[in-house]
Amino acid sequence: MAAVKEFTLPDLGEGLTEAEIVRWLVEVGEVVTVDQPLVEVETAKAVVEVPCPYGGVVTARFGAQGDTLSVGRPLVTVAVGADAGVAAAATAGSAEGAESVQGDGSAEGSGNVLVGYGTGAATARRRSRIKAVSAAVDHAPPVPPEREAAAVRGGTHPDGGPVAVISPLVRRLAREKGLDLRALTGSGPDGLIMRADVDRAAGAGAGTTRAAVATTEARPAAEGEVRVPLRGILGAVAEKLSRSRREIPDATCWVDADATELLAARAAMNAAAGDGGTRISVLALMARIVTAALARHPELNASVDTARGEIVRLPAVHLGFAAQTERGLVVPVVRDAQARTTAQLSAEMARLTEAARTGTLTPAELTGGTFTLNNYGVFGVDGSTPILNHPEAGMLGVGRIAAKPWVRQGELAVRQVVQLSFTFDHRVCDGGTAGGFLRFVADCVQDPAVLLAAV
Incomplete structure (x- = not known):
């Protein structure tokens, strides 16, 4: 009987809390072996390959090139066991959907992309599975889903770790404005803290944010202008x-x-x-x-x-x-x-x-x-x-x-x-x-x- 294992972005050491996907090294439906590199990610320190802890068939990938994921977020799901091929076929549709979900959790949209996350009961089940797998590996009891959900909604993390934000820019803005991220309520999926949340907490408000956007849009870009994101x-x-x-x-x-x-x-x-x-x-x-x-x-x-x-x-x-x-x-x-x-x-x-x-x-x-x-x-x-x-x-x-x-x-x-x-x-x-x-x-x-x- 095949089992579907969900593998999350692991702790990359040196206090790193997030990484940007540079390129995928495997495709959905591909057979992978233990320790085979899955994805190349860029942290604030280096570009590294993340190996797979399971052998089986990749049934879903979470995130596209250029996306920034926090440590603990899903990377892939892998069907393992004798019926791995059957499980892969059964989950192909959901895998395709997982790679196409986009949005930043706001009505207006900010251009930020978060791939592979649903809402409601499906999200709760997924988060419960993630914690269960982590607990089995670490030989530690999982955090109850209800306590974790409440902690995320309150802007804190149940194990005292870093708060999930949409990008390193948001973390830096909060630091520059003297804000404690743990005191903020994120408006993004799963309580993810967005830039708008930091702006509101700093007293800028949505009106100031929209005014800043309008000012930027009113200034036409010079011909041939290239903008390079300061990230990674x-x-x-x-x-x-x-x-x-x-x-x-x-x-x-x-x-x-x-x-x-x-x-x-x-x-x-x-x-x-x-x-x-x-x-x-x-x-x-x-x-x-x-x-x-x-x-x-x-x-x-x-x-x-x-x-x-x-x-x-x-x-x-x-x-x-x-x-x-x-x-x-x-x-x-x-x-x-x-x-x-x-x-x-x-x-x-x-x-x-x-x-x-x-x-x-x-x-x-x-x-x-x-x-x-x-x-x-x-x-x-x-x-x-x-x-x-x-x-x-x-x-x-x-x-x-x-x-x-x-x-x-x-x-x-x-x-x-x-x-x-x-x-x-x-x-x-x-x-x-x-x-x-x-x-x-x-x-x-x-x-x-x-x-x-x-x-």
């Missing part, structure tokens, strides 16, 4: 950079350095490694120099706890480095960089860069950095004054390495010169410490023997 990774980066600029009093100092000897040392290391050895990148050498500099200035491997008014100095260097991808700039993190050799740093940075380009970085590989290395020289520019990667206190920038006239030992020569910049949180250190850090980095670039003497 792009939205998370925008929010983080904005927060950094609001909270951190940053400053930048810079210096030019002769990198000729560093490039010669790299060439010698790669020649000694041979064809089968790990190739050492310039970025890996800079990472090794950074870890040595932070060992001399540990106060820079830190963050500021504004709530408690404390500077938090961190024991391990989790080194982030900027990587450009088709989906925008991401910052993978090399864990415990201070404990790795130059070859190990090069191999790990190459692995993370490839994962960034293919969109397979995990949330854990994109979070927890304590210091960032920014190689903007790959774009052919000399210098920059970057925004710190909140809540980190420091970022070393590396410009392009180019042949320039340089005075060496009293004579003018053509050397390979690089501009180095150091952006720092002025709450954590003063200019003397920042200058000392950057000077040590420059000395190591100009004479790699300085680095050998420091370790």
Whole structure:
């Protein structure tokens, strides 16, 4: 006898509460196996594949490309057991309907789309099944449907978790307006909180909202105008950079350095490694120099706890480095960089860069950095004054390495010169410490023997 299992969007870790569907990897009616990827979703941290916990036939998919689903919402239903094919055929009609339901729960409509949810008794039965499946997996008693429904209507969650909202924008608006989402009553399906709910609670009212819409519609869009939603990774980066600029009093100092000897040392290391050895990148050498500099200035491997008014100095260097991808700039993190050799740093940075380009970085590989290395020289520019990667206190920038006239030992020569910049949180250190850090980095670039003497 076949049973239909309903699989919900799982907890993706790192405190993430929702994800946007990038693309489906299976079709309704397709046979799937345990751990087979079902869908590719984008969170605020990364693009990840969600595997199926069941083997059987997909009978329904919930959500379309571009939809944002909260953790715990249905993703698919799967018929499992000997009669899975029969169950799939019997539910084909409902599967088709599930993928076509749209609406935002309001009479006027806002353009928001929520796919795969019914109303009334059908919704209650579905939510009960979801909780029952979760309870069986977690070996915990399910939340009674009546208590859950009452909690959702009241704007709270029965287990104290995050409140369901239609999009990350709504959560951000509530935070900016100083509203507690748990005190709001959502007007969307299953008590989902919409933007209009936040506007009403903030005193804007429906009239203000309609006036704002009318104003927007009255201004014609320019020919060829393109609007890109700030959501997913792009939205998370925008929010983080904005927060950094609001909270951190940053400053930048810079210096030019002769990198000729560093490039010669790299060439010698790669020649000694041979064809089968790990190739050492310039970025890996800079990472090794950074870890040595932070060992001399540990106060820079830190963050500021504004709530408690404390500077938090961190024991391990989790080194982030900027990587450009088709989906925008991401910052993978090399864990415990201070404990790795130059070859190990090069191999790990190459692995993370490839994962960034293919969109397979995990949330854990994109979070927890304590210091960032920014190689903007790959774009052919000399210098920059970057925004710190909140809540980190420091970022070393590396410009392009180019042949320039340089005075060496009293004579003018053509050397390979690089501009180095150091952006720092002025709450954590003063200019003397920042200058000392950057000077040590420059000395190591100009004479790699300085680095050998420091370790």
